[in-house]
Amino acid sequence: MSSCGTQEPTTASKEALPEITVNGVIIEEQALANELQYHEGSQFEQVVQQAGQTLVIRQLLIDQANKKGFDATGDNEENAVQELLAQEVSYDDPSDETCLRYFEQNREKFATMPLMEVDHILLAAAKDDHEGRDAAKNNAKVIISQLKQEINNGEPSTFAALAKEYSACPSKETGGSLGQISKGQTVPEFERQLMNMPVGLGDKPLESRYGFHVVNINRKIEGKPLDYDMVRDKVRGYLIHRASHLAIQAYIQSLVEQAEITGVEVKFSDENVYI
Numbered sequence: 001m002s003s004c005g006t007q008e009p010t011t012a013s014k015e016a017l018p019e020i021t022v023n024g025v026i027i028e029e030q031a032l033a034n035e036l037q038y039h040e041g042s043q044f045e046q047v048v049q050q051a052g053q054t055l056v057i058r059q060l061l062i063d064q065a066n067k068k069g070f071d072a073t074g075d076n077e078e079n080a081v082q083e084l085l086a087q088e089v090s091y092d093d094p095s096d097e098t099c100l101r102y103f104e105q106n107r108e109k110f111a112t113m114p115l116m117e118v119d120h121i122l123l124a125a126a127k128d129d130h131e132g133r134d135a136a137k138n139n140a141k142v143i144i145s146q147l148k149q150e151i152n153n154g155e156p157s158t159f160a161a162l163a164k165e166y167s168a169c170p171s172k173e174t175g176g177s178l179g180q181i182s183k184g185q186t187v188p189e190f191e192r193q194l195m196n197m198p199v200g201l202g203d204k205p206l207e208s209r210y211g212f213h214v215v216n217i218n219r220k221i222e223g224k225p226l227d228y229d230m231v232r233d234k235v236r237g238y239l240i241h242r243a244s245h246l247a248i249q250a251y252i253q254s255l256v257e258q259a260e261i262t263g264v265e266v267k268f269s270d271e272n273v274y275i
Helices: 029-040 044-067 074-088 095-104 130-152 159-166 172-175 187-195 228-258
Strands: 020-022 023-029 115-124 177-181 206-208 213-220
Touching: 020 044, 023 029, 023 044, 029 044, 044 074, 044 228, 074 228, 095 159, 095 228, 115 130, 115 159, 115 172, 115 187, 130 159, 130 213, 159 172, 172 177, 187 213
Parallel strands: none
Antiparallel strands: 020 023, 115 177, 115 213, 206 213
């Protein structure tokens, strides 16, 4: 979460970079090195794969834009690619029946956001500090055990005092209070676990990129289902975006299949379309 630190961008090591070509055109090594910073992965090879694939797709689109008469040089590159896609890619807008059917099949996606009042204690450790993370996890378990014993004995909670002593988050100054939290206000891996917790002290530490969290939920207001009329435009917008995304992916895949590419394997997923 932003108040407890920021995620550091992935940095590439000095390992050798592959030579990548697209239809005989060499992707400059410096361009690949620059692209690496925008991709994340636990392995250097994975980051290189992602960065190389992005540059290959970009090169294919630029080449195709130039072939179709769009000027994809210099600062006009992005506009030319967008003009190419607008001309070459088509898809059907979703019907009212399709929108309603999607809503009925995915009602859980259309509700007000849950609201939670949360206190936490962050036992901090860097992502790559394995010993430090083990120690942080164990310390968090000890704190949870102490707090549980207080609850079982009917004693006043020392959560605020423990937060003040041990937490690495600025919220330690307010007893570990994060205030009211809704979706999108914490880092995803922490949020996923938090939203599934019941009210009260968590039985186990929650892990995030920052370390391990002892969490107590003081209050939780579940999201309320929304009527179709309230989300009709949102459903249509999502389905249009999905149809556009899939059509663009299919178009790019056709370019890949016709191209001669060396140095990287182009794999498609829902996240990697270059637009």
